[in-house]
Amino acid sequence: MMKIAVTSVMVDDQEKALHFYTEILGFVKKRDIPMGEHRWLTVVSKADQDGVELLLEPMGFEPAKVFQKALFDAGIPLTSFNVDDLDRDYQRLLDLDVEFSVPPTQMGPVKIAVLKDTCGNHIQLAQV
Template structure:
């Protein structure tokens, strides 16, 4: 068994696509219109046949409540691996990304949390 698709809930798919591709560096894998929304996935440019990240529209009221509760509690919805957390932090800071602090060493991991412009907190981690 392996993970081939996971999702982040987003309040605006177009804004999410712009952030996840232009800022984070993912590439669009699938973009299919589905009524007022889209089946919209991105992947790592280094693993284009790897796990897809679905930019899932917030369609249900319960999803909005869940997303807001996580955000308000400071809990990241997802964690993305990087080779150099400090370098990515500096690069993304220059692009206007809002961080919840600076990269910190947490045992064997260096990590920092940022806002994805779509209602989520995302952790960036270097092992």
């Protein structure tokens, strides 16, 4: 049986990303291992600290920068996080000056919103 242990989000600045993903979104830093110029830097959900790690992946590969910019310019979220109460989290994040490209919107059985993570990505929040 396979399971997902680590997934990644491309970021243009690991320190800025760490601040946003921990101080703003509320994740917890799990690993911070120096790897030359960059770090193996992961965060996890406070509610599941032994669960899937999100690697804040530095953009050292030029084609990754092109891919990230193309997704961002098209308004396509790089990834999606589940939330229990989208309206509450939307308001909390607005109060922290987070910019949203899509406000809470009902899409069939799912309510979504899309935020800008300050690191070059659109991130979808979903309440299922």
